[in-house]
Amino acid sequence: MAFIGQKGHIIFLIIGAFIILAILPVILTTFFWPAKIIMQVVMIFTLYTTVRGLMGSGNLTIMISAILIYFMVFKYFEIFLSLYVLQLLLGLQFLSVIIWGVGTTMRK
Numbered sequence: 607m608a609f610i611g612q613k614g615h616i617i618f619l620i621i622g623a624f625i626i627l628a629i630l631p632v633i634l635t636t637f638f639w640p641a642k643i644i645m646q647v648v649m650i651f652t653l654y655t656t657v658r659g660l661m662g663s664g665n666l667t668i669m670i671s672a673i674l675i676y677f678m679v680f681k682y683f684e685i686f687l688s689l690y691v692l693q694l695l696l697g698l699q700f701l702s703v704i705i706w707g708v709g710t711t712m713r714k
Contacts, residue, residue, distance in 0.1 A: 619708050627695065627704075628688040635687065645687055649679050652690075 635642035657671045678686040 616709055620705050623704050623708060624692070628692055631687050631691045632684045635684075642683075646679050646683065649686070649690060650675055653678060 631645070635645055653674050654671045657674065658667050661667045661670065
């Protein structure tokens with residue numbers, strides 16, 4: 607590989623780790639359908655509670671939640687599942703551990 611002796615190649619490894627972490631849930635839900643149902647239910651509850659927390663309870667909240675749930679959970683599920691998992695890992699500060707781990711293993 608052309609990047610082994612050069613500085614700055616670690617960013618490619620970190621981006622690769624992010625891509626793998628984004629694709630892994632999609633592969634899991636493709637081959638294991640109960641995982642897809644569980645993730646859809648989790649995303650539905652997350653969307654509804656987020657909209658309700660921002661707008662309060664009411665008819666407008668239910669309509670906006672329904673529109674978001676349709677597009678984010680049923681129509682474009684794979685894209686938003688990847689984004690949701692990356693956001694969840696960022697919230698748990700798990701990605702900083704991956705960056706640290708890749709950085710320390712690549713040092714000589």
